[in-house]
Amino acid sequence: MLITGFDPWKSQLCTCPNKLTFNPYTGCDHRCLYCYASSYIPRFYECRAKKDLISRLKREAAKLGGEFISISNSSDPYPRLERKEGLMRKCLEIFAKSDCRIQIVTKSDLVTRDIDILKGIPSMVSVSLTTVNDELSRKLEPYAPLSSKRIDAIETLVKNDIPTTVRIDPIIPFLNDDVSELVKLLARQGVLHITSSTYKVKLANWRRFGKAFPNVSSQLNRLYFDEGEKIGRSYYLPRKVRFDLMKKVKELTEGYGMGFGCCREGFNLNSARCDGSWVVTPE
Numbered sequence: 439m440l441i442t443g444f445d446p447w448k449s450q451l452c453t454c455p456n457k458l459t460f461n462p463y464t465g466c467d468h469r470c471l472y473c474y475a476s477s478y479i480p481r482f483y484e485c486r487a488k489k490d491l492i493s494r495l496k497r498e499a500a501k502l503g504g505e506f507i508s509i510s511n512s513s514d515p516y517p518r519l520e521r522k523e524g525l526m527r528k529c530l531e532i533f534a535k536s537d538c539r540i541q542i543v544t545k546s547d548l549v550t551r552d553i554d555i556l557k558g559i560p561s562m563v564s565v566s567l568t569t570v571n572d573e574l575s576r577k578l579e580p581y582a583p584l585s586s587k588r589i590d591a592i593e594t595l596v597k598n599d600i601p602t603t604v605r606i607d608p609i610i611p612f613l614n615d616d617v618s619e620l621v622k623l624l625a626r627q628g629v630l631h632i633t634s635s636t637y638k639v640k641l642a643n644w645r646r647f648g649k650a651f652p653n654v655s656s657q658l659n660r661l662y663f664d665e666g667e668k669i670g671r672s673y674y675l676p677r678k679v680r681f682d683l684m685k686k687v688k689e690l691t692e693g694y695g696m697g698f699g700c701c702r703e704g705f706n707l708n709s710a711r712c713d714g715s716w717v718v719t720p721e
């Protein structure tokens with residue numbers, strides 16, 4: 439099946455409402471250093487379309503009856519390959535003819551290409567953004583569109599009345615943990631909700647991160663491996679550090695009247711459904 443239940447592992451910290459998930463591509467070519475999915479999907483950075491994507495999706499989408507589908511959670515639905523292949527656009531054309539509501543989660547400004555189709559579907563876009571600094575985003579997310587492109591995309595989405603939220607994820611101490619400028623900018627742009635989360639270390643992403651940011655990684659070493667906690671297969675920052683970081687983002691976000699949710703942290707800080715889905719599906 440291409441459209442499946444979200445979080446089949448039933449993570450103990452996930453507070454997402456029931457929803458489905460769909461990934462048009464396997465793997466992702468944005469090559470973010472901190473990527474979690476790269477640790478459980480083989481040949482992750484060799485992004486490729488799902489086999490018989492369009493014909494299979496047509497069959498599955500015809501059976502939908504109003505479900506909420508998150509696209510995508512194990513890859514970006516707009517990898518660089520999409521500029522050439524246009525498969526995500528074809529998928530959206532199929533969803534537009536079926537009975538569903540969709541949430542697109544992406545780091546790509548290419549999503550604005552498909553605004554004409556999104557206008558015909560109950561839909562929202564969640565743009566992932568870690569910094570306002572293009573130099574930092576280039577280093578942290580080497581092949582994803584620069585932060586400034588994503589910020590421009592948010593402006594275009596909002597102007598076109600597409601409900602737009604942002605994931606500030608991951609927040610990494612000593613690197614991008616002051617998000618006040620970013621949150622202020624997003625509020626001015628008309629973003630409705632912010633979801634945030636701290637960096638969860640897996641050994642593969644830690645190796646990549648350490649090579650690119652050796653000084654920050656040596657500062658973080660103690661926090662993650664001596665003072666932090668291991669939850670599932672990931673190393674987390676100490677609980678108090680995570681709580682303070684999330685609380686700060688919550689206060690900033692709510693101060694501007696936006697909804698807030700944190701992702702897989704285990705704190706009762708959400709002012710709205712954590713994934714921002716309330717912007718397209720009322721309670």
Ligand code: SF4
Nearest residue numbers: 466468469470473513
């Ligand atoms: S965009 Fe998402 S899936 Fe793609 S490399 Fe970055 S974190 Fe991984």
